[in-house]
Amino acid sequence: MVWHIPHLHALAAEQGPLTVLTKPRSQAGELLAADPSVAQLLFLQRPGRHGGIIGSLRLVRELRRHRFASAWLFHGSTRYALLLVLAGIPKLHGYGRGWQRDLLNGVMLTANQLRDHPIDKADVLLQQAGIPRTPEQSALYVNPVEQHWVQQTYGHWPQPWIALGIGSSEARKQWGEQNFAALAASLHEQYGATLFLLGGPAELGLGQAIITRVQQATGYSPLLPAPAIARTAAILQACCLYIGNDTGALNMAAAVEVPCIGLFGGSLPLRHSPLIHALTPLAGEGMAAITPRQVMQAVAACEQRLGPQRQKQQDNPCGQTYSQ
Numbered sequence: 001m002v003w004h005i006p007h008l009h010a011l012a013a014e015q016g017p018l019t020v021l022t023k024p025r026s027q028a029g030e031l032l033a034a035d036p037s038v039a040q041l042l043f044l045q046r047p048g049r050h051g052g053i054i055g056s057l058r059l060v061r062e063l064r065r066h067r068f069a070s071a072w073l074f075h076g077s078t079r080y081a082l083l084l085v086l087a088g089i090p091k092l093h094g095y096g097r098g099w100q101r102d103l104l105n106g107v108m109l110t111a112n113q114l115r116d117h118p119i120d121k122a123d124v125l126l127q128q129a130g131i132p133r134t135p136e137q138s139a140l141y142v143n144p145v146e147q148h149w150v151q152q153t154y155g156h157w158p159q160p161w162i163a164l165g166i167g168s169s170e171a172r173k174q175w176g177e178q179n180f181a182a183l184a185a186s187l188h189e190q191y192g193a194t195l196f197l198l199g200g201p202a203e204l205g206l207g208q209a210i211i212t213r214v215q216q217a218t219g220y221s222p223l224l225p226a227p228a229i230a231r232t233a234a235i236l237q238a239c240c241l242y243i244g245n246d247t248g249a250l251n252m253a254a255a256v257e258v259p260c261i262g263l264f265g266g267s268l269p270l271r272h273s274p275l276i277h278a279l280t281p282l283a284g285e286g287m288a289a290i291t292p293r294q295v296m297q298a299v300a301a302c303e304q305r306l307g308p309q310r311q312k313q314q315d316n317p318c319g320q321t322y323s324q
Contacts, residue, residue, distance in 0.1 A: 001026040002140065002251040003272070004074055005035075007122045009137035011072060012037035019066065030229035034141040056083060063087035074122050076100060076114070093129065095121055119272045138273065140255035146234035154223070154238075157194040162187055163236055163253065164222070165244020166206055167199030172266030173245050175287050177206055181213035182292040183243065187299070188220045195222035196235055198249050203227075241302055243295060250276065261298050265290050277301075 001022065012018050017039035022028045024043050032038045042062070044050055050059045056079075064087050071084050073094035081103040084092050094100060096108030107128045109121060116124070126133060154161075164184060168174040180197075187193045195214075197207040207224040215221050225235060233252055236242060242253035242260040246267045253260045254273040262270065262278050265287030269278030279298055281289030 001028050001031055002255050003119050006138040009037050010126055010131050010133045014131050027229045034143040060086045142233050142237050143230050146230050150234045150238050160193050161239040162193045163196045163198050163239040163242045165198050165247055165249040167203050167247045168245045175263050177209045179292055181210045183295055184214045184222050185217040186296050188218055197222050197224045200227045263290055
């Protein structure tokens with residue numbers, strides 16, 4: 001969902017506040033709660049009330065009640081396109097993959113464009129419709145209530161604040177307990193940084209293990225906030241730097257205009273934001289080949305972000321993307 005926030009903002013700038021249909025697992029209820037570009041959220045509950053043939057027909061009836069004039073399908077599913085046709089939506093734009101192309105009547109992509117990254121596909125789709133995008137449209141709106149909570153709860157902790165993204169959806173993308181602990185100890189000793197360990201419920205044990213290691217090495221305990229998307233966004237926005245795995249928090253950090261050092265030992269580097277500085281090992285070596293020392297060298301390139309006069313920047317203050 002974070003990838004498509006700029007596209008939602010661009011569409012809303014042209015057409016007014018949007019209705020967004022997505023799955024609950026996108027966590028759009030928290031990500032978009034404060035976003036003025038979104039008028040309402042509808043959730044595709046499948047499995048559940050929209051599962052199977054009967055559930056699909058139920059969804060069609062629900063969509064018909066809204067009398068939508070147009071729809072933008074940022075997905076290659078023929079099934080979703082068919083449901084939009086059955087809902088009576090007059091103008092349908094989308095990627096046009098496979099049989100989906102026969103159901104759409106708006107802008108579509110070419111066969112070569114269908115091979116692109118999802119962000120690039122959505123970019124091209126809007127370009128072909130003559131809908132401009134601006135850098136400002138990439139920003140994730142953060143809930144003011146959560147911003148206030150972060151300042152009330154953590155405002156007394158010393159600057160700089162650095163977020164460590166320890167979450168990972170796959171083992172090959174995980175940098176690991178020992179590496180994160182060594183990095184955290186170095187960051188605190190060199191910069192006096194307040195460190196936030198950010199992950200999901202599955203990483204709570206990992207977070208505690210990292211805290212134990214850092215305590216033993218330095219006497220300092222990093223902070224481990226409870227996992228919650230809206231609160232995580234507010235914490236990230238208050239930080240001056242994100243360092244971590246290729247995960248949702250990395251995309252969120254870039255979306256709240258925080259420079260990022262992304263660790264891409266198990267996935268291809270992301271190129272959609274100039275704020276993401278990718279650290280990659282030599283081909284085939286994986287996450288274990290990225291060392292805490294190498295990450296600290298990348299942090300040194302960001303030192304203007306770690307002093308008392310920190311400014312939000314649209315360019316990458318951490319240097320160019322490079323491989324180790």
